Amino acid sequence: MLRVPQGQFLLNRFPKQTQEPLRAWDAADEYLLHTLTEQPLSQEKPRTLLINDHFGALAVALSAYQPTTLSDSYLSQQGTLANLRGNGIDPDTITLCDSLSWPTESFDLIVIKIPKSLAMLEDQLYRLRPLLNEKSQIIASAMCKQIHRSTLKLFERIIGPTHTSLAQKKARLVFAQPDHSLIAGETPYPKHYTLEGTDFTIINHANVFSQASLDIGSRFFLAHLPKDIGQKRVIDLGCGNGVVGLVAAQYNPEAELLFVDESYMAVNSAKANFKAAFPARKAQFEVMDSLTKVAKASSDIILNNPPFHQNSAVSGHIAWQMFRQSLEVLRGGGELWVIGNRHLGYHIRLKKLFGNCKVVSTNKKFVILKSVKN
Ligand SMILES: C[S@@+](CC[C@H](N)C(=O)[O-])C[C@H]1O[C@@H](n2cnc3c(N)ncnc32)[C@H](O)[C@@H]1O
Structure with a gap:
């Protein structure tokens, strides 16, 4: 059971196994969800984009914002839908996008689960930039072992000034402040x-x-x-x-x-x-x-x-x-x-x-x- 200020949620990984040894969320999700209730948001109901939510822990907990959730993984998408249903939330409250069909509107709150691949993060930050407005807040999270100097450099180079939180249960948050004067260029991928x-x-x-x-x-x-x-x-x-x-x-x-x-x-x-x-x-x-x-x-x-x-x-x-x-x-x-x-x-x-x-x-x-x- 995920217990966070937004509520208590029963979450499964996907595909679901009978004797699943692993949880469908991690300490980085918990840290992020706690922090979101502690820090002031630019809007009461921010237009929210979730990127790389593993099995829907973020989409389920933040469903009141009716987020758009973007992932490269079919398993993550199916896990998110199953967990929304499992917690009595209508899956139509969220908008699902895949990694090659990005939304075009701007977002106020962008929550990123930092992916394992630095190339993927780089591509996503480039694709995210045009969706940022004057008030956009970006909060990323991952377990500490996945956040390196090179990770933070990417945020600084493509988004703007970046700082990290203290570690909590081996997880850390990354806050990036969009610098609209920055000329970042375009994604080098594919x-x-x-x-x-x-x-x-x-x-x-x-x-x-x-x-x-x-x-x-x-x-x-x-x-x-x-x-x-x-x-x-x-x-x-x-x-x-x-x-x-x-x-x-x-x-x-x-x-x-x-x-x-x-x-x-x-x-x-x-x-x-x-x-x-x-x-x-x-x-x-x-x-x-x-x-x-x-x-x-x-x-x-x-x-x-x-x-x-x-x-x-x-x-x-x-x-x-x-x-x-x-x-x-x-x-x-x-x-x-x-x-x-x-x-x-x-x-x-x-x-x-x-x-x-x-x-x-x-x-x-x-x-x-x-x-x-x-
Ligand atoms: C070791 S890579 C092999 C890639 C390629 N065939 C090669 O040999 O270079 C394993 C691939 O399996 C895919 N994969 C992982 N889980 C999967 C699943 N449940 N269903 C289908 N493909 C999956 C991964 O996305 C990845 O592309």
Whole structure:
């Protein structure tokens, strides 16, 4: 139960697990919500923008302001809606935006949960600047370990004078005062790199996994992807910028591709990358939680480099959910290909689920596994 001056709220993470070891909020949310009632606001009911609220703790507690809430995460959005309903609040009281469809009106109060990625924060501060008015107040929060000198420099460079609060329960607040005379420029995102071994230019929005260069695990996976599979339906599950599906499409000119991720920026990057690489070829691109929107027994090959954390919390449950849903979505004889760090022990889960698990290739750090649906 979240107990703050705004009320007491029952909150769950999303997707909800029966034995969830983690809370749906953190000390940074609590600190922020307490501070909001202690400091004077420019308006009684400020036009409020919430950025990166993890599972709706801020949206639920501040629902009286009818906030606009902006996130790159489908899971966060779904968690926010579920928590609003769970606390008897009509979800229509808030406006949901994703990270590539920003509102255009100005806001009086902007509450930012500082994201893990500095690139994402940079992009968001640039996109936020035009929405600031003379009275706008910006309060950001995070656990202390996530606030660095570089974080504060970004606020100072893009927004204006910035100071921090004292730490409380290992959380800290950041106050940025908009300087309207500042000429900050425009967001440098999306950024590009050329995919090694190809002439594909890879577009990366700010929040995309390994947005600055190809991840070493992904590189290893690319070198071992299935070839000559014919007219199969292939899913790039957790596609990020889509490099895995893109190279699979190159190896398999007749394959039909579906790119899936819970990040709006990821799916948008994958779509741009596929269209640039194969202008005449069709593929599907969907924002969703794992494979929840994909029909059962509809696909032949699933390629998966799973996440091992959600927000800042290290956790395997998303990977397990991806494996379980892959088993349902594959046709008989279909294959799930997974890459992971060797120490993560994915082979144990895969063997238990599928009854088989073969090592396709391995190096010092990574292992590529294949399980077949019988
Ligand atoms: C390790 S990255 C892999 C990215 C890319 N496939 C690659 O190999 O470079 C894992 C991806 O899974 C996505 N992801 C995390 N949770 C997800 C979920 N519940 N459903 C769909 N995608 C998810 C993340 O946004 C991220 O893009």
